[in-house]
Amino acid sequence: MTKCLLSVKHLKTFSVLKHSTNALVAIENDEIKPCVYNRNPRNLERMRIAYKPTGFHLEAPGREFWHKIDVKQNNRYVTASVIHWTGPKVIEASTKEWAIKKYLYRCTDAAAYRNLAKVFAQRCLESGISNLYCNIDAPPEGKVAVFLSEVEKAGLSLTEPTRFLPWRPWDRHRPEKPWEVLE
Numbered sequence: 305m306t307k308c309l310l311s312v313k314h315l316k317t318f319s320v321l322k323h324s325t326n327a328l329v330a331i332e333n334d335e336i337k338p339c340v341y342n343r344n345p346r347n348l349e350r351m352r353i354a355y356k357p358t359g360f361h362l363e364a365p366g367r368e369f370w371h372k373i374d375v376k377q378n379n380r381y382v383t384a385s386v387i388h389w390t391g392p393k394v395i396e397a398s399t400k401e402w403a404i405k406k407y408l409y410r411c412t413d414a415a416a417y418r419n420l421a422k423v424f425a426q427r428c429l430e431s432g433i434s435n436l437y438c439n440i441d442a443p444p445e446g447k448v449a450v451f452l453s454e455v456e457k458a459g460l461s462l463t464e465p466t467r468f469l470p471w472r473p474w475d476r477h478r479p480e481k482p483w484e485v486l487e
Contacts, residue, residue: 369437425458438462
């Protein structure tokens with residue numbers, strides 16, 4: 305109880321300290337650290353130098369991707385997800401979610417696919433995924449084609465860049481380095 309009761313004098317001192325520490329934090333934030341630790345495991349994938357499994361030549365449908373888009377429709381719902389090459393689902397959006405479902409008339413019609421694509425693309429871009437591998441063969445007038453076109457309109461690319469391989473002395477052409485590519 306005594307800790308909760310502070311005098312006005314202590315409050316004034318605390319407010320002065322609060323403002324003075326903000327100035328100290330601003331000064332410390334402008335300094336450049338000599339050592340940088342990468343806490344983002346997907347950074348190498350964005351730079352195109354991460355390991356990308358090639359799989360076996362008889363393996364179908366293959367696994368040469370970092371992130372793959374997967375769209376599944378049940379009798380009642382549609383689910384779109386991003387699958388990492390190691391197996392787990394990184395991002396998922398579904399018409400099962402109440403936040404999406406409450407704006408839909410039906411959970412499996414073309415409007416549901418269009419709205420699900422917008423939400424899915426926004427989640428991908430917010431998490432830093434801008435390139436996806438897509439092996440879905442959709443008829444041009446189908447619902448899945450509407451989904452894929454909306455995903456592309458939102459700013460996602462449905463092709464992944466090729467993996468950067470270091471050049472060999474006997475190579476004729478030297479590819480550009482991922483850290484020198486302007487995107």
